Amino acid sequence: MNAVDTAPAAARPRSLVSLLALYRLLLRTQITLSRLLGIAALGSLAVVIGLFIRWDENPNQAAADAVVSYGLGILVPFATLWLGTSVVGDLVEDRLLVYLWLKPVPRWQLPAAAMLATISAVVPLTALPLAASAFAAGAADIAWPAFLAASLAALAYSGVFVAAGLWFRRAIWWGLAFILIWENVAAYVVDGLARFTVIGWASSVLGMAPDIEDELEAGSAAMALVVLPAIAIAGWLIATWRYRRADVD
């Protein structure tokens, strides 16, 4: 009897067990205290803005504009960029991916776990403060749409940035270019381009609140509830494809 004969006829691990193991690992390795504090600080600034807006002539519209310009334009994308690109990107840079690759685990699980880990941290630290900023501004009607818009935006961005982390060596910089140029400039300057941006669709969700003007006009709120998760799924598929084909160092 030798090792080959007695090697366990190992059943493929139940998907949930391995997915959970990967999720926990990525949470522990990437979601550090300094990152959480940094994002929380940015989130608290949203509440500060909300307090200022309380004195505006039209606090509802002003709160909605602040949610779009600060929340969806800066807070959510930067928080997701920081975590989403590093959750797998750091493993690649530190040459630790080998310990996850050489396992009988379906390739889709690592990108999925990465996205789950990212939104686990980003949504509470961005969507909740944005909702709180609406209450601070005295625009309670905006709170729930703001929370939903930020959550869906985080979901969509997590797909984009996890894929970027697997695709590019300097994923952070590509992500910055995407946020600054595409999401924050092109979406506003070029007619019709907003429907090809995450910020455009996320701001559409704010249309669920009464009497709110959406500057970007990417589409309806109902459509946004489909498009944003679709962007996340597309990002996950691209990340899986890339991970499957990658040469692992």
Place this chain on the structure above:
Amino acid sequence: MTTQDARLFDLGYRRYDGPRDHPWRAIVTLAGFTARRVLGLGRGARHKVLPAITLAIAFLPALTSVLFSVLTEDILVDDLISYGEYTFIIGSALALFAALVAPEALCPDRRSGMLGLYLAGPLDRTRYLVAKGVAVFGVMLLITVGPLLFMLIAFVLAGFGPSGVETAELLLQILAVGITTALLYTALSMAVSSFTTRRAAAAIGVVLVIFVPASIVRAAIESAGAPNELDLLSSPLVVAELAYRIFGETQEGNDPVTQLSTWLVAGGVGAAILAGALVCWLRYRRLEAFR
């Protein structure tokens, strides 16, 4: 062979006692090396991609403006980008470039331990920072002066531009705006980069420091009635407004910064430059270069 024929030769360490250059030579060398590294020169093609793309984004408005005027054989002033508004238009590209350049210049030295090696030579911390500052500033000039200079030269050559004394005056204005803008972004980006050894974190920090204060300050002024002077904390907007003033132009709209005097605007930019430089210097004075 006898012991009388034996010789012992000292091959050990010897001091160099020959002439030495002034330390400024070390500063120049480090600055040049850093600038080359940041632009990806002397390295593979993939190291040049990001700087090239950012420069392309920054030059794009100038290029389209020149092409438009050449192809239509006439300048419709309202349709072209003015020199004064150029800094405002490429604000995102400026932030992006600063997020690329300063972290690349500062962070790897601390992460890899090279800072310790540099400080073991004729470079002390101040000289090291001067060298890095010169490198970052010089590279930033490519994007703050380059597109404006390109527009000027192209319009002059095409016969649309100013002539004689006006050209010299415009050139001075371009240099003034370019140098001021480059100094501001250099100071802010180096200050942020001095806080971390990871380029990624520094890049994000640079962009946030540039744009987040503007968001908060505008909400405070426009909604809560805070004084317009608070807008001096919005660095990209203040330096863009200064550019307008230097070129003798007026920004459209009623932004709070447009209500401030030119001295105040210039003072705000100067204060931000000094603050950034001071923060960076204080950080490096306290750093332990032990790796």
Place this chain on the structure above:
Amino acid sequence: MTSEPRIAAENVSKWFGALVAVSDVSFDVGPGVTALLGPNGAGKSTMFRMLCGLARPSKGTVRVLGRDPRTDTGVSRLIGLAPQQEGVFEPLTAREFVALSAKLHGLPDPWGAAGAALERVHLDPSDTRRLPTYSKGMRQRAKVAQAIVHDPPVLVLDEPLTGLDPRQRMDMVALFRGLGSEGRCVIVSSHVLHEVERLGSRVLVMSQGRLAAAGDFRELRALMDDRPMRVRVRTDRPRELAGSLLAAGTVVGVRLDGADVLELDTADARALSHALAPVAREQHARLFEVQPLDADLEGVFRYLVQR
């Protein structure tokens, strides 16, 4: 115990742009311990990555137990890899690190398996210190533990002896020999050649991306007939012995080292071994020591990579 090759590489090449890292390498590896040797930059790590499916060959095929490790994720159940890189998951303890591997392999008792694997490499499973606080040698052993936790029939160990002190290296060599004797296919790379010798005699030698030699290193030495073998002989009549051997044509070169030591260069070691005793008897010379100087692995390696 099956004698079919566990790992088979056929005409494998790998290039990165203009750089050819591995060039047309073919070999079969069966049960037992095989050492993959080569200087830095020879292509060993690249070869290992292809064997484990971490990198796709630019040309040729790699098979592990008859399956393609690149496309068949199930093969990873059968391979244990201890990679060369030093990086570890910083927040994890050794037991968490190994248990993670066990969980991802679907073992029913991952914590128990992790404890057993750590004990096998002489690490304390109850240690609560995190991996970055471990010494280099301890991290190395933790890496080996995560490679063996799921009892794989194929083990790929890239520089597993790096950072270990002599006692630890002996223990690890004994572990690898034990794993090989259980019928596993163990392929090890190392620069510590005298330790690798103790693992076994089968070697694959790579140099400049190509396979320079494969097989038992002693037999390889015997094949190197374009390079004389050097033998050290200690005797009380070195000059007389040397003269007779030269006259008989059994040696091609002689060097006197001190009053009683000869270094002989011979193109035919077998002939020398037959001739030495009779010639010594003729010359009334007493032989105190006869030792081949470059028949060890280090000598073979040095010759092969310098060709």
